[in-house]
Amino acid sequence: MNLSPYSISGTLFPLAESLSSGILLHRGDSILFANKAMSRLTGFTAEELSGKPFWAFFPPPVCNTIRDRGRNRLKGEHPAARYETVIITKSGEERWVELAVSQEDIEGERAVVCSFIDITERKRAEAAQKQTQQLLTQIIDGDPVPTFVINAKRVITHWNQACEQVIGMSAADLIGTTKQWSAFYNTERPIMADLIVSGEIENLLRLYGDKKLRRSPVIDGAYEAEDFFPQMGEHGRWLYFTAAPLRNALGEVIGAIETLQDITERKNAETELLRMQADLEATVAIRTEQLLQAKTTLEEDIARRETAEEELLKRYAELTELNCLLQEAQQQLVQSEKMASIGQLAAGVAHEINNPIGYVNSNIRSLKGYVGQILELLDTYEAREAALPAEDLTAIKAAKKAADFEFLREDIGQLLSESEEGTERVRKIVQDLRDFSRAETTQNWQAVDLRHGLDSTLNIASNEVKYKADVVREYTDIPMVECLPSQLNQVFMNLFVNAAQAMPDNRRGTITVRTGLAGEEVWIEVADNGAGIPAAILDKVFDPFFTTKPVGKGTGLGLSLSYGIIQKHNGRISVSSTPGVGTTFRITLPIHHQAPVGATP
Ligand SMILES: Nc1ncnc2c1ncn2[C@@H]1O[C@H](COP(=O)(O)OP(=O)(O)O)[C@@H](O)[C@H]1O
C-alpha cells in the first residue's frame, strides 16, 4: 500500500524537480512526495514535508475542506479541481496559491497530485488596485463638484453623488452604460467627454464652438464650455463644464473625466445685471432726453430774451430816431415861427419900400426921357454953334470945358442906367420879400413831373452854373406831384445858384441832382462838392437875410424863401454839409396836396 519514494524516483522525481510550481503527491492522509519548488513555497524541507498530513499548511477552516476533498478524491470523487486558496508557510507567512488537483494511478495505486502556483504577488497587486479603485471612487464620490468618468469605450465608470444631485440621475442607472448624453440632451449625441476620448476636436468645435468653448488653462488637453440645459431642474440650468482626458503610463487616452459647475445663479445674476444695466441705460436715455428738452427750453428762453432785448434795442433806436425827428420838427417849428414873424415884418417893409421905389423908378424913367430930350436940345444948340460969334463960341467952349461937358454927357446916361438897375434890384428884393411873405398864392396847384421843373430851371440857371460846375442827373422814376410848379422852380433855382456859388475858383465842381420815391413822398436832392458849410452856421442858413456873400451878390433871402415855399407844400427841406467836401440839400414833398383846413385852394 505504501509507495516508497524511491519507487517513483525513477520516473516522477526528475520531472517534478524541474518544475517551478510546487508539486505535492499524497496517498492516504500523508504527503508522499513534494518537490523543491514546494519546499521553496512552504519553507519546509522535503524531509519535513514528507509524511506530514497533506492539509497541514492550510489554515483552518480551509484545512478541513482540503482534507475532506483529498480523502473524497481518493475514494474516487471529483470535486473542484482548481481553486485559489491561502497557505501558511513554516515562518507563519500567508501566501496565495492557485491549487490544481488531479488523481493519478501510480504504480497501480491511486494517488492525488497537487500543483501549487504562488499567486501572492498577483493577489497583492489586485488588492492594491482594488484599493486604489476604491480610493478613487471615494475621492470622486466625496467631491462636492459634480464629476463623472468614462472609459476608453465611453462607458460611464464613475458618477458621483454631486452629479446625482445636480443632474437628478442616479449612478446606479448610468454606470456601466454609454447613456451620458441622456443626462444633458433629449436625443443621443456625443458630449464633451466623449469627444475628448475620441479626439474629435472638429466636432468639439462644431458642437461647442458657440458655447464659449476654450482650452483649459490648467489641464493639458482639457476643454471648457458653458451651456443652458432647459430640461434640467425646474427652469433649466446653466452648466459650466470641463472635460479632461485620462491617460495611461504610455500617454494613451483611456478615458475622460468631466466636471460640472452649476452657474445658473451667476447667469441669472448676469441676466439681472444686464436687465438692470438696460434699465439704467433707458433711465439715462430718458434723463438725457429730459435734459435735452430742458436745454432746448432754456435755449428758447434765451432766444426769447434775446429777441426781447433786440426788440427793446429797436424800440430804443426808434425812440432815439423819434426824438431826433421831434427835435427837427421843433427846429422847423421854431423856424416857421421865425418865418411867420419875419414874413409879417417883410410884408410891412416891402409895402413901405414898394411905394417910394415905385415912384423913384418911374421918376428915373421919366428923368431918363427928360435928359434924353435935353441932350437932343443941346445937340440942336451945338449944331447952331458955328453961326455964333467967335466970342460967344469961346465963352461956350470955356463953360463946356469947365463943366467937363463931354464927361457929363456920357456919365449922365450911365448914372441913370445904374440908378435904373439899382431900383430894379430893389424892386426885385421887394418882390422877393412880398413873395416870401405872401400867405397864399394866386397860382394853381398842378400835378407835374418835378424832373421837368428841375431840367427847365437848370436851363435858365445855366449861365450861373456852366462856368463853375458840371451837372449830373441821377433821376429815378417818380410820380406826378401836386404842387405850385413856378414856386418850386424858384426853390430849385436858388439851390442851383447857391451850389454854383459854393464852388471854389480853382477847380470845376459837380452838382448832382437826384430824385426818388419814399412811400407817399417824393424827394429831391441837390448835392455839390463845393466849400461846404461850417457847422457853426449850418442852422442859420434858412434865416432871412443870413448870407456869407459880399453885398450885391447875396441877399440872404433865397433859402428862407425856399423854406417858406416847401412848407406851403407840407414838405420838408433839410441840409447836410461837410466843410471841404460838399453840401446836400434835400427836399421831401407829399405826392398829393392837402389844402389846409379853411385855406383857399
Ligand atoms: N450850396 C451851398 N454851399 C455853401 N454854402 C451855402 C450853400 N447854399 C447856401 N449856402 C450858405 O447859406 C447862405 C444863405 O443862402 P441864401 O439864403 O440862398 O442866401 P444868399 O445865397 O443870398 O447868400 C449863403 O450865403 C451861404 O453862406
Ligand SMILES: [Mg+2]
Ligand atoms: Mg442864394
